[in-house]
Amino acid sequence: MAKAQPITIVSQLKPYMSAIGDLCWADPSVGQWLIGYNKAAFKDRTWMLLCLVDANPWTALDMLQVDAQALRLRYECPFTGLEFWSVVPTGIWAKDLDVYHKRVAGGLSGQAFDREWIEHMFAYEYGLMPDMVRVMLGSGFTDYCRPCDGGGKPVELLAPLSNGDVMSVFVWEWYNK
Secondary structure (H helix, E strand, C coil): CCCCCCEEECCCCCCCCCCCCEECCCCHHHHHHCECCCHHHHCCCEEEEHHHCCCCHHHHHHHCCEECHHHCCEEECCCCCCEEECEEEEEEEECCHHHHHCCCCCCCCHHHHCHHHHHHHCCCCCCCCCHHHHHHHCCCCCCCCCCCCCEEEEEEEEEEECCCCEEEEEEEEEECC
16 A cells, blocks of 8 residues: 555644643644634544554554654653653544545554444543543643642643644643743
8 A cells, every 4th residue: 555645734823822821842832733622623524533543642643644743742750750742642533534544554443434433432522531641641740830830731732734634632731820
């Protein structure tokens, strides 16, 4: 099977800025790839969970030939010394699931691309974060975001894709203002 042109994330004219907090990233320029949650972005689209392709969403994106390299940043927790992802993808709002099914080498199970089954088994709920994504996001503590200086929570944002679809991601948002 010939490798298709990768689907890429699309840079935004105005970088994402939180209304009341700061997003904890290894590199603040990551905001140029993200937009806030917008229900209109999902109109006439099917929710495709990346965990149905592979438990690691970054591996799933590789398998689907989606290039989101600009979002693959990590940070180190100053308390544990462990590295975590700054941004973790969870799914894609696809106009046509077959576009992705055809991109997977080795013929991945059709359930990952079965619209009726996905809608029956995995109803989308804004902000509902899969367990693996929570683990990959880690503590949210960095050299500038410490437990005694405010508080944080994971938030869901979107990354527009070059084919017109939209990828859902989670990041940490920090509040200390």
